[in-house]
Amino acid sequence: MQRVPVRELNAMERIKNFDEVCLGYSVEEAIKEASRCLNCKNANCVKRCPVGIDIPKFIDNIKKGEFKEAADVIFRYNNLPAICGRVCPQEIQCEGGCVLKNKGQAVAIGKLERFIGDYVLENNLDVVERRPTNGKKVAVVGSGPAGLSCASTLANLGYQVTVFEALHEAGGVLVYGIPEFRLPKDKIVKREIENLIKLGVQIKTNVIVGRTVTINQLMDEMGYDAIFIGTGAGLPKFMGIKGENANGVFSANEFLTRVNLMRAFIDEYDTPLKIGKKVAVVGGGNVAMDAARTAVRLGAEVHIIYRRTEEEMPARLEEVHHAKEEGIIFDVLTNPVEILKDDKGWVKGMVLRKMELRDAVETGRRTPVEIEGSDYIEEFDTVIMAIGTVPNPIITYTTSEIKINNRKCIIVEEETGKTTMEGVYAGGDAVTGAATVILAMEAGKKAAYAIDKYCHIGER
Amino acid sequence: MYKILKKKTLAENIIMFEVKAPMVAKSAKPGQFVIVRIDEKGERVPLTICDFDKQLGTVTIVFQVVGASTIKMSKLNEGEFLLDFAGPLGNPSEFVNLNNEELRQKRFLFVAGGVGTAPVYPQVKYLREKGIDCDVVIGARNKELVILKDEIEKLGCRVYICTDDGSLGFKGRVTDFMKKLFDESNRYDDVVAIGPMIMMKFVCLLTKEYSIKTTVSLNSIMVDGTGMCGACRVTVGGQTKFTCTDGPEFDGHLVDFDEAINRQNMFKDEEVRRLHHSRECSCF
Numbered sequence: 001m002q003r004v005p006v007r008e009l010n011a012m013e014r015i016k017n018f019d020e021v022c023l024g025y026s027v028e029e030a031i032k033e034a035s036r037c038l039n040c041k042n043a044n045c046v047k048r049c050p051v052g053i054d055i056p057k058f059i060d061n062i063k064k065g066e067f068k069e070a071a072d073v074i075f076r077y078n079n080l081p082a083i084c085g086r087v088c089p090q091e092i093q094c095e096g097g098c099v100l101k102n103k104g105q106a107v108a109i110g111k112l113e114r115f116i117g118d119y120v121l122e123n124n125l126d127v128v129e130r131r132p133t134n135g136k137k138v139a140v141v142g143s144g145p146a147g148l149s150c151a152s153t154l155a156n157l158g159y160q161v162t163v164f165e166a167l168h169e170a171g172g173v174l175v176y177g178i179p180e181f182r183l184p185k186d187k188i189v190k191r192e193i194e195n196l197i198k199l200g201v202q203i204k205t206n207v208i209v210g211r212t213v214t215i216n217q218l219m220d221e222m223g224y225d226a227i228f229i230g231t232g233a234g235l236p237k238f239m240g241i242k243g244e245n246a247n248g249v250f251s252a253n254e255f256l257t258r259v260n261l262m263r264a265f266i267d268e269y270d271t272p273l274k275i276g277k278k279v280a281v282v283g284g285g286n287v288a289m290d291a292a293r294t295a296v297r298l299g300a301e302v303h304i305i306y307r308r309t310e311e312e313m314p315a316r317l318e319e320v321h322h323a324k325e326e327g328i329i330f331d332v333l334t335n336p337v338e339i340l341k342d343d344k345g346w347v348k349g350m351v352l353r354k355m356e357l358r359d360a361v362e363t364g365r366r367t368p369v370e371i372e373g374s375d376y377i378e379e380f381d382t383v384i385m386a387i388g389t390v391p392n393p394i395i396t397y398t399t400s401e402i403k404i405n406n407r408k409c410i411i412v413e414e415e416t417g418k419t420t421m422e423g424v425y426a427g428g429d430a431v432t433g434a435a436t437v438i439l440a441m442e443a444g445k446k447a448a449y450a451i452d453k454y455c456h457i458g459e460r
Numbered sequence: 461m462y463k464i465l466k467k468k469t470l471a472e473n474i475i476m477f478e479v480k481a482p483m484v485a486k487s488a489k490p491g492q493f494v495i496v497r498i499d500e501k502g503e504r505v506p507l508t509i510c511d512f513d514k515q516l517g518t519v520t521i522v523f524q525v526v527g528a529s530t531i532k533m534s535k536l537n538e539g540e541f542l543l544d545f546a547g548p549l550g551n552p553s554e555f556v557n558l559n560n561e562e563l564r565q566k567r568f569l570f571v572a573g574g575v576g577t578a579p580v581y582p583q584v585k586y587l588r589e590k591g592i593d594c595d596v597v598i599g600a601r602n603k604e605l606v607i608l609k610d611e612i613e614k615l616g617c618r619v620y621i622c623t624d625d626g627s628l629g630f631k632g633r634v635t636d637f638m639k640k641l642f643d644e645s646n647r648y649d650d651v652v653a654i655g656p657m658i659m660m661k662f663v664c665l666l667t668k669e670y671s672i673k674t675t676v677s678l679n680s681i682m683v684d685g686t687g688m689c690g691a692c693r694v695t696v697g698g699q700t701k702f703t704c705t706d707g708p709e710f711d712g713h714l715v716d717f718d719e720a721i722n723r724q725n726m727f728k729d730e731e732v733r734r735l736h737h738s739r740e741c742s743c744f
Binding site for chain 2: 166167168176205206207208211212213234235236238240244245247248250251253254257258262263268269270271272274344345392393394
């Protein structure tokens with residue numbers, strides 16, 4: 001039996017707006033898709049889920065039309081299913097382990113998780129229970145996936161949790177980075193976060209830990225028993241090529257933040273946005289796809305410039321597919337060497353160099369090598385750099401006890417997330433460098449259990 | 461929500477707010493800035509801190525009414541609220557790390573242009589509280605646009621005023637007056653210049669001739685103010701720096717001002733939506 005296809009907005013229509021592209025399953029579709037699950041005894045999907053959701057169990061509930069029960073199963077492991085159902089790379093996780101994958105198509109676990117997440121929000125189901133407090137206070141720094149997952153796990157264990165967020169809105173990359181058409185903000189992100197607040201989690205925006213208060217102050221003056229740092233990898237990288245500071249060159253972070261967090265695409269909002277007629281997005285990851293697809297919706301002709309081939313692109317297949325449907329042009333085996341400016345300092349084009357892939361003897365991974373004499377000039381009026389991010393150093397600048405490695409990532413004990421500072425834990429992109437939402441959530445959850453242990457030392 | 465406790469018009473289109481923000485006040489140091497958002501639809505506007513009171517939990521900001529957001533902000537009154545007020549951001553002024561002994565060996569000249577006088581105030585205040593000598597030059601188009609003159613004089617330092625039209629003090633640009641000061645054998649070890657980019661550029665060209673270390677505070681375009689967007693990048697000594705996390709103060713002799721001026725104009729033609737926080741003047 002074939003996988004039940006999920007309905008999507010037509011590409012030519014959707015590029016005119018920011019509405020969500022994937023429409024999700026209806027009740028009938030969900031039940032039909034759920035009935036494909038073989039309910040394996042020793043389920044691979046569960047093993048490959050970073051937070052270990054009992055997948056066959058909740059799918060079985062869906063099969064029987066027991067949506068509330070399915071929700072109860074998921075929420076035992078994950079408080080943000082509507083978000084994860086949308087942004088997890090299921091094809092390499094749960095669905096990658098599905099036995100049906102070998103026979104054709106894996107069960108659409110992600111879409112089913114999303115179905116339940118949305119069902120909970122749409123029907124205002126009460127799935128979270130407030131636990132009695134154990135009287136201990138934990139501060140969570142950063143309200144992105146790692147922080148939210150750590151906070152919700154701790155709240156479940158009875159801790160009084162305060163999440164400190166530097167920006168004016170909670171959600172971290174879920175709010176400033178991932179676009180509305182992939183993850184709706186008001187409909188999904190805000191509402192799943194509200195569920196955490198119902199769980200007793202307090203969220204304090206506009207607090208930049210490391211500046212407004214330091215880690216030491218949180219411990220010594222504000223009486224937190226432990227701290228979790230989930231500050232992500234928010235600092236954009238640039239290539240370091242000539243002309244990169246020209247007007248019209250943006251980091252993907254800036255471009256996406258203006259559109260997603262500041263809603264600059266809506267006229268009534270005050271934050272300005274500039275997008276030219278022809279836009280180059282440099283990079284081949286999910287962020288590059290997000291930036292490119294956003295630029296298309298703002299009316300530009302968009303080129304993805306990537307130095308390897310489509311095969312090596314780190315972006316999810318689904319994203320590449322969507323980008324192509326939306327008319328984005330892929331210039332692969334191409335690398336910028338210089339950004340050209342006009343006499344007023346604005347981008348007018350790029351010098352691009354063709355690349356080829358050669359087998360690297362040591363690593364086995366094919367590496368891009370420049371083809372000499374292949375330079376050519378192409379006109380662009382906006383360039384968006386989406387070549388990666390590094391962790392934000394504000395906390396580690398001001399807290400010398402927390403050690404970082406040469407990639408600026410916080411050093412932790414892998415199993416627990418324990419940093420080099422007593423009582424301080426960390427996880428997510430701040431530790432690993434830029435990765436995925438679910439890996440950050442896994443790290444947040446692990447750290448929560450380690451914090452629980454730490455807070456009870458000597459009591460048991 | 462952050463309550464506006466006091467509102468004062470310092471000059472035409474230059475407004476001062478005293479805002480209740482105890483956490484920011486507690487950690488604030490001279491040289492740092494805050495990000496303010498007026499309402500749900502507002503921009504994140506970076507504004508340098510003009511004063512703070514740790515006991516009262518208040519922070520004073522001064523802004524010039526230049527664009528959509530500052531026009532909206534200027535209409536708020538005492539007792540009303542700002543939606544967001546985040547900070548302190550950026551690094552404190554370098555001299556905050558010096559001990560009294562080291563400070564006493566230095567003679568500072570502050571050069572303030574227009575609304576840039578506001579961020580100069582807490583720096584001079586900090587030094588005067590430690591008994592360090594400072595001279596301050598304030599430049600403005602005319603007498604009416606000179607702000608915080610009495611407040612800075614009260615701190616007990618020499619204040620020189622320069623106006624374009626000569627309606628107060630010296631008639632001419634701040635750089636003309638500085639040249640006069642330097643040539644009259646006044647010795648300065650450190651110049652701190654804060655004002656419009658173009659003023660800081662010319663101040664730096666002059667002090668370079670006289671080999672006097674010069675610190676400038678850049679008012680670059682920003683979105684988040686925490687290092688996330690890179691909108692505020694600036695070339696300093698051939699390297700790209702972020703004003704928000706590496707600055708806002710830099711060695712003025714290393715700053716690529718022409719690029720910085722271009723970048724500041726990035727959204728200028730987006731009239732209504734443009735970012736501002738600028739300390740515009742027409743002195744140069």
